[in-house]
Amino acid sequence: MDAAASKMIMFLHIDMDSARVLCAEMIDTLHLIWEDKGSYALLQGKQAHIDAFELWVKGFFKQGVILGECLESIALERLTAQNLTLATAESCTGGLLSYRFTRIAGASSVFVGGITSYANVIKERILGVAHDDLRDFGAVSEPVVGQMLRGVLKQCGADIAIASSGVAGPSGGSVQKPVGSVFLGVQAAGKPPMIEQHFFATNNLNLASKHHPIDYTQTTISYHLTAREYIQLEASTKALEMLIKYLNTM
Structure with a gap:
């Protein structure tokens, strides 16, 4: 069974509301939870699904998105x-x-x-x-x-x-x-x-x-x-x- 995981995501050139709209379909498809933290969001879901989302979001936003385990x-x-x-x-x-x-x-x-x-x-x-x-x-x-x-x-x-x-x-x-x-x-x-x-x-x-x-x-x-x-x-x-x-x- 795929373990639960989490990851932080930040967008460099757009606000979080706009980012959420653009990512909504993929988030729903992969059954991810998007928790808005203001200047960043916390993604939660199965590890494989988060990995798939990371691959997609980097392809879509290129250098305009950053993902990591934590802010530091x-x-x-x-x-x-x-x-x-x-x-x-x-x-x-x-x-x-x-x-x-x-x-x-x-x-x-x-x-x-x-x-x-x-x-x-x-x-x-x-x-x-x-x-x-x-x-x-x-x-x-x-x-x-x-x-x-x-x-x-x-x-x-x-x-x-x-x-x-x-x-x-x-x-x-x-x-x-x-x-x-x-x-x-x-x-x-x-x-x-x-x-x-x-x-x-x-x-x-x-x-x-x-x-x-x-x-x-x-x-x-x-x-x-x-x-x-x-x-x-x-x-x-x-x-x-x-x-x-x-x-x-x-």
Whole structure:
């Protein structure tokens, strides 16, 4: 009996709704489940059917489609294809981004290292974040994430970097920046950064009862999440999406 399998799929030049329409007939023919995740979709079904769909979709969309086991494997594939190296500067994600890359065999050809600048003093001393900006804007801010990106690019000598700073909770939030507020950034050396603010709400989530798979695939680590872990996981996932989006503009 053919085993169940899953795969992530991203489209470079069209939105996911349009992609779903174009793929609908083949998805129905192969009895696949298409779960829309926003900037990508999760395909689930029999391994042979997913293999057949992958062959068809690559033939139809050519270089405009990317498939992989998880977001980090897709990102590594894109970085390798573009001959780029990567570094991370993490605060609220606490090294999770670095882990998600380094758990994949062969990541060393792309990933050069990361700096977990959890304390502000490390942001200042190692990454060169201005003390005045930390005081005036706070660690969870666009100016600080921008400087974290520049700092880690300089310290690690990488071609591209991703950075995170946020309020993972359960304490530390404010009216302006409640728990779940996160700034994420991506930047290539010598180019403008992409910095976004996100909010990951946990108010109505029954996390304790969920066996939540990291990156939503059946091939990766899963565990029972606390609200704090959920925010860290969602932040790292969004950062990977941003990285892939940024790479597609280069």
